[in-house]
Amino acid sequence: MFSHLSASLVDGLLIGFVYGIAAMGLSLIWGVMRVVNLAHGATMALGMFFIYYLFSGAGMNPYLALPLAALLAMAFGFIVYVVALHRVIQAGYLYTLLATFAVNMIIIGIGTTVFTTSPRNVDFSLGSVTLGGEILQGTRLVAAAASVTITGALYLFLYFTRTGKAIRAVSNNRAAAELMGISSARVLALSFGIGTMLAAVAGSLTATFFPFTILSGSTYQLKSFVICVLGGLGNPLGALLGGLILGALEGIVPVFMPVSWVPVVEFGLFVAVLVIRPSGLMGAK
Amino acid sequence: MKKIFSFMIALGLTLGLAGHADAAQKSILIGFTASQTGKLNVEATRQINGLNLWVEQVNKAGGIKMPDGSHVLVKTKYYDDESNKDRVQELYTRLISIDKADFLISPYSSGLADAAALIAQQYKRIMITTGASSDSIFKKGYTLVYMTYTPASRYLTGALNVLLKLDPAAKKIAIIHENDKFSTDVVSALKGYAEEKAMQVAMYEGYDAGTTDFAPFINKIPKGVDAVMGGGHFADTTTFARQLYEKQVATKMVALLVAPPEPKFAELGEACISVIGPSQWEPVAKYSPEAAKAENVEWYGPTVAEFLKLYADKYGKEEPSYHSAGGYAAGMILEKAIEASGSLETSAVQAAIDKEDMYTFYGRIKFNTTPNLHGLQDGHEMIYIQWQKGKDGKPEKVAVWPASAASAAPMLRMSR
Secondary structure, eight states, rough: OHHHHHHHHHHHHHHHHHHHHHHHHHHHHHHHHHOOOHHHHHHHHHHHHHHHHHHHOOOOHHHHHHHHHHHHHHHHHHHHHHIIIITTTOOHHHHHHHHHHHHHHHHHHHHHHHHHHBBBBBOOOOEEETTEEEEEEEEHHHHHHHHHHHHHHHHHHHHHHHHHHHHHHHOOOHHHHHHHHHOOHHHHHHHHHHHHHHHHHHHHHHHSSSBOTTHHHHHHHHHHHHHHHHHTTTOOHHHHHHHHHHHHHHHHHHHHOOOOHHHHHHHHHHHHHHHHHHTSSOOOO | HHHHHHHHHHHHHHHHHHHHHHHSSSEEEEEEOOSSSSSTTTHHHHHHHHHHHHHHHHHHHSEOOOOTTTTTEEEEEEEEOOTTTTHHHHHHHHHHHHOOSSSEEESSHHHHHHHHHHHHHHTTTTEEEEEOOOOOGGGGGSSEEEEOOOGGGGGTHHHHHHEEEEHHTTOOEEEEEEEEEEHHHHHHHHHHHHHHHEEEEEEEEEEETTTOOOHHTTTSSSTTTTTEEEEEEEHHHHHHHHHHTTTTOSSSEESSSSSSTTTGGGGGGGGGGEEEEEEEETTTTOOOHHHHHHHEEEOOOOOOOHHHHHHHHHHTTTTOOOOHHHHHHHHHHHHHHHHHHHHHOOOHHHHHHHHHHEEEEEEEEEEEEGGGTOBOSOOOOOOEEEEEEEETTSSSEEESTTTTOOOOOOOOGGGO
């Protein structure tokens, strides 16, 4: 029983890091822009396909393709912000919600036509390593390491660079930040770009160990919402913590009961957090 | 006037002779629907390719040879069912009532074949089902419906026989399967069979369609299981096989549904080596007249090599799948029965099909004739393929079971 438990917990935590990265993008966009990005899952799926085609078409190592995916996703985020969000950002939650939903539908529609809904698989394996008696898949280990690195880089960027501080300033008080000479439009575009980049990177990492279709993003988007609520909406570090909690639950619950109970426990916890601590574990009270 | 009269006489004679010739050359009309559009298009097209090849071959030989020396030509009539169950019943009714089809072939897939079988029985027409493996069609008391495929309930039982042959001491298996009707039917029969063989089913758990992370299931596999069996459809089974390899699950056999026979499965590389999968038929199958003779069963129709050549000549590079082989075999079932009975009457042909027991390039064909399971395929066995390392070190698909079809010996997973 203990060996099952430890193996499952480790597997769950490794996946949890990637969930955390995905949720971090959603959380950042909400925290800075007050926008619920319903195109988040679709962007993750685009990241998956990007890696797939570079790997299977051009033979590029998926991890070398990752920075390219990140850059393109950021540019894509800027474009989406300018085209779909900039004009409605002041109009209230419902308008931005509908705008991102429309972007989601456009991506899914075009993606279904171009890629179809046939499952794809990045046939890339790093084998396994044995650590402390546990057999760990190489791709999951690298994904977890990449997630930790990205989280660290994001933290340094937000807290120790001028642009990062500007993002936090806009997040705290947009009007005051503008009075201090910060262009909120640029900051909002950059935040949406970073959020989109995180989604695409999470998608790219996920594609190295799970198969996917253009519709796969919706599952991870739903998980991201749960994670954001667990960790505290608007708090990127809370998102990582939430990701780890969700991953651990997905690992541990099946040891004690059938796997079909996992969503019941996850959403039970989701409701419990909403009732007991609506701001999340690391959110402001 | 005289000229006109002469012309009329000549015309009458010509028509009369033509009519006489037509009467001498008997023919039968075989009706079916083909999913030319919709989600089943690919498999259905392969099936119809196989059937059309059979029709072409029979007619090329002058028709079905009757005991009195005469020949019966085969004609076909078909409609596109759009992969839609609702269209099937309407179209089969039309085939029988308006087109006057003498015999029927089923559409592809268990769902569509089930809908068509009801009409065939209702209108008293013999239907050979192909592309349909559900047992349930044959538990409805039909007397005129006959199955070409091995039933779903026997998809994985042969894999257990392979395990017991390689390791008679094997005692424990784990079953992890997709929670859909087909996979559940297959593994529930497998579980029963394993228990019959006094084996312990140490794990029996289902996963939802679309599952991508199998780690929670793999971590639960008890230590010391001799085989991991189950799976579901292509995408999930491929991922499952890959994760079993990456987690280095120590077991003697991995036998999974649907995905292993697909050539794309080889893209898993090292992870596909030793994985076993059931298939209705494979081009590497080694069924032969000699193997049939050894079992004292009659051989009928072309050999595997002849079928492959005929198929390649007609369809070019497209390799025949088991759907194509099933289409051809369905035609042969009718052909053999008409030859044997010397009649085109439904009751006479039905009696002849009931008695059929033959080996073909597709394998053995024999039907259950008990009232409860009439028409169920009893003779045909699944072919079990296994991915082994070829001479160039790359994965190579070989047939390992049954012995009459095997192109290589099966191997245990731990010896790879």
